[in-house]
Amino acid sequence: MTAFIFRRLLISVVLLFFISLISFFIITLTPGSPYPWGELNPKVSEEVKRVFRAKFHLDRPLHEQYGFIMRDLFTGELRSIKDERPVLEKIAERLPATLVLNFGALALSLSFGLLLGVYGARHAGRPPDMITSVLAFVFIALPGFWVSYLLAIALVNYAAIPILGTHTIGVTFANGLEVFLDRWWHVMLPASILAIGGIAVQSRFIRASMIETLREDYIRTARAKGLDENAIFYRHALRNSVRPLITGIGMLLPALIGGAVIIENIFAYPGMGRLGYEAVLERDYPTLVALNFVTAALVLVGNLVADVLYAVVDPRVRLE
């Protein structure tokens, strides 16, 4: 196990190197240059631009720029071009909001996915199953930005509630419960849109693997022994199907972080997606490279943990 983890970590380091390289070169090759003020600002003199470029090493060859960025990233000195704040600090202040949103989405997609999947599997081949199947595909096929707008407008029109940020600003709440509930729906509504696709994928996955497990020989044996159908279904089949979900969660991470851009924008949610999107538009190279790096590192660690957990849960799996 230790050897396995060690090797995976080693591979991860190599991977991270390539990831930083790719993200740096893609963004720097893209036309456009980073200026914290509008480029068509008649007041910015050539001298200011020159000093600014020198400060961020933008006047150096690309490979040197990359070197500077990586050096500063590891010493924690890396500053955003936009506001000259340390990039890691900028990422850290959004991380909690992003994690809360993504955990919300994850909780929704797992719980509702499980419900729909189990329901589908229980009624496999019959109309309820067909309905949940079609429903699942409708969920996958919905364009997220479109649903977000519809939801935002519907809420305003029918309930006069705008979803903005992480909590209502400018209002005094009576007690802690109200504060909690206020934060709760601010997270859960955007999360539910993020979760729509996840619910569908999870429910399909669970349904398929449960149906498959139900055909296994040991289930037939159990059934032949006269075990209660419910017991077979929930104890044996379900337990076997839920395990692979753990690895699935690891795979979901990059999509969750990257895919939240539009939703974070519409709901004014202060997450990492917006940070990345703005960094792309502003050509804020340091922020973008650091963000990709941190995201990738999180994902790799997430995958590793998932694999190890999987091995712990399922003794049949051996880590090599």
Added chain:
Amino acid sequence: MPRVRTLIVGIPLLLAVVTGVSLWTVARVSVDKKNEMYIGSIGEPTTLNPVQAADAASSSVTGMIFNGLLKYNADLEIVGDLAAEWDLSQRSTFFFATPEEAVVAAANMEAGIADRAELHLRRYMVEGNRLVLELSLPGVTDSQKLAEKFGVAPLPVHTVSVAAPQAMGDALEQFAAEDLASRAVRVWSNGNLGELVFLGNEVATLERLRVYLGSKFGEVGVLIEPVLAPPFLAEPEVTFQLHEGVRWHDGAPFTSRDVRFTYDAIMDDRVASPRKPDYELVLSVETPDEFTVRVVYRRPFSPALESWMMSVLPAHLLAGVAPDQWPLTFNRAPVGTGSFKFAEWKTNQFVRVVRNDDYFRGPPHLDGIVFRTLPDPLTLRLAFETRQVDFWAADPWAVGSFREDERFTVFTSPSNSYNYVGWNLRRPMFQDPLVRRALAHAVNIDQMIRYVLYGYGTQSTGIFTPEMWFFDPNVPPIPYDPERAKELLDEAGWAAGSDGIRVKDGQRFAFTLITNNGNVIRSDISTLVQENLRAVGIEVTVEMYEWAVFLKRFVNQGEFDAIVLGWALGQGFDQFQIWHSTQTEPERLNMVGYQSKEADRLLESIREEFDREKIIAMCGELQRLIYGDQPYLFLFVPEGTSVMWKDTFRVKRPGPDGRWIDEPVTMTKAGWSHYLEWFYRPEYAGEGGE
């Protein structure tokens, strides 16, 4: 396994129920609004340091926290802010061969002057071989007249301006010391710009300077522009008398030292400030005492006054801190002198400022202002409709429904911006003035204003907008007249080709019109221009690019046929950077490559003129000239439209007789951000600072 089953159904049910309950309560909870104002903006402030801020979101926040020496009042007149009084004058120095000659000249002048007031002469003195006159502005041309009255010839003064690729340091001073000895009367350097003024008019000295600078910086990039100056040195001065007793938010007193420090900070190379060019002609900033600031300019520069609306930084907090540390501390938690104090900044959510009870003009009524970042335009509107923000800069198509609604007040305000289609004058097809005239006739701007702006705009007649005091209202707009356009195109040699597109010398009249994506108005303009021009036999392809790509790859390189863009101008009349023929290189703002000797001359003289009437005359001439040349197809000046909930705010401000005036919110020429301190929420009336 009922337990598992319960969980499978129970957990999603629980999530759904809690969410439902939370939505239900939020609709029922008695909304206890605070005594604050909520302002929404698409962009997040970048920095709260006014010296470094360049974006509107940052400026609207810093405007509440800081004060400048001067400000605009409701009618866009310049009035004092931190400065109680100010005074403009000019020192003109004449040089003579001997002190005796200077005395004789002074006597001659005294005899020749009939009316000092007419000549704006305040006093004069003889200092060695110099005769120094102190004039109130405008006084430039008058001192030339004076020179004629001397009867003794003043020595000629030679001014050499230098621009070097690297900072010049003391290269100029060294040269002056070694070569010119006592004949150098002024050595001035500021970053890459330098100026040497010496007595006499020797070609040999100039040549030596050229060689010297060449050896210092290399031949490339060293630019020497010898200017035979009028026979005197004219140095305009602005003297500010500061308010006493003003305190920073942390209690420290505000003094002239802070003003001096702010100037130094802007000019510091380590501070990337977009305001540097405003102060490039400043010769010195002196602080004779705690509450006096004297700024001397090296030559007349009429936009100078406006530059002192710049917010003043606290020297006692920043002087000891290296500028690269500012973004970590001060820029995120600024300390100013303004009516509101900084309170908190939640990144990507909001910035909150709270009332400054010690404000030197008296505390504002509101407890605070919250500037919210709402990145999506639709979200911004929804936030306004649900009272999460108090104002909305309404889109033109939505204004109509708010106007009809009793609950809202709609304000329209003229903007200082205009939209245009810029023709790349480096392209042969756009070089013919007849063709550009034809293009102007071919596009239906009325229709654009009616249907794209819903009537909230007027046709643009050139580089200035109607609200500017130097705008010439007598420039007739070029009317929509497709028939005339066709005639002009025929006349220019573009004949209709077989496919309906005009051809000249085998080349089809087809070009690409580009703009940035994500701007509805610009995209509509592009489509309509495309349609209008197709009707007169011109083929237009429209392309839209991301803003950064659009600028870097096309606009800044001059690599385009035509662009749709807009200028948002300040109140200044100086458009040197946009139209002067020296500004056509890549990365400069004369992107279309407009070159006109006549325009150059006007642009240069406007900068040095202080006389209001003359400025109006010259600006009018410039506006007519450029509108006639049509380097842009000038489209329209949009009106700003904003909406407010009628019952949210009223204004209670001190009137001229010292009594409070209580009135509804009104829109002034300067908008309303300059008097937010007097806004109050009626439900909180009686509380707060009075």
Added chain:
Amino acid sequence: MITTTPEPIELASASPAGRSLRRFRANKIGVFALGMVIVLGVVGLVFFILGQLGIPWPMDPNATNLERKLMPPNSVNWLGTDNLGRDVFSRLLNGAYISLTVGFVAVFVSLSIGVTVGAVAGYFGKWVDNLIMRVVDAIMCFPSFFLILTAVALVGPSIFNIIIVIGLVSWTGTARLVRAEFLTLRESAYVQAARALGQRGPKIIFRHILPNAAAPILVTAVLGVPEAILAEAGLSFLGFGVQPPQATWGNIIADGKTYILDAWWLILFPGLAILIAALSFYLTGDALRQAVETRSERQ
């Protein structure tokens, strides 16, 4: 010398393809979805041809008519008009082929890369496999949305570029799947036999393994189309999509979102179009998967 390929022995009377077809036909939802896909394809093709011939039907999708701007659905403009008075219905029909082309061609691109990479990794195994799969991991670690965004900014927005970029970032899933198939299939008896007969790598890959992995690849392909369609819509929505005045479902929504509170039809209908198209492909793909799945044969 024997050169013919030994076929896997078939005991049942019908071919596997025949059986799959029968199973597909029995799936009513699948058949209906396939019908929708065909209808969409025909609509796309017909209106593409009409557009090329310059026949404006039902209306010229790009003709502005400012007097009739932002009209709600009515007898002339069945689905209303947009902010420049263009007919939304015509624009929807005219935009269909863009979405479909992006879907199909992007999938073709991603399949070509994915299958090749997966096949090479799966067939050769060992360090080749290890290297390739690590690269695949690296690419999967990126938030693909940023990758697409920056890549489009890099090459500029055009239909062609968008197709290529979407194809280039979406092949990793296919590669993993094909690799897995290959790892199983290369140990199978007939591949071992072919190898024993002295056949070489490429031939084994293309003649023996690939045809047997065709079914799952086909399913991935069909399921990849709606993903590409949704990706294009998302890009257009952010303004990185196909250039105006050419209508696409994504950019009708993008242009319409500004007027969303005043003109609901501008975003409702194109959104529904995307939903229906994506759903049809997903359901078809799912039905296909069920039909070719070998495990279910045991039932």
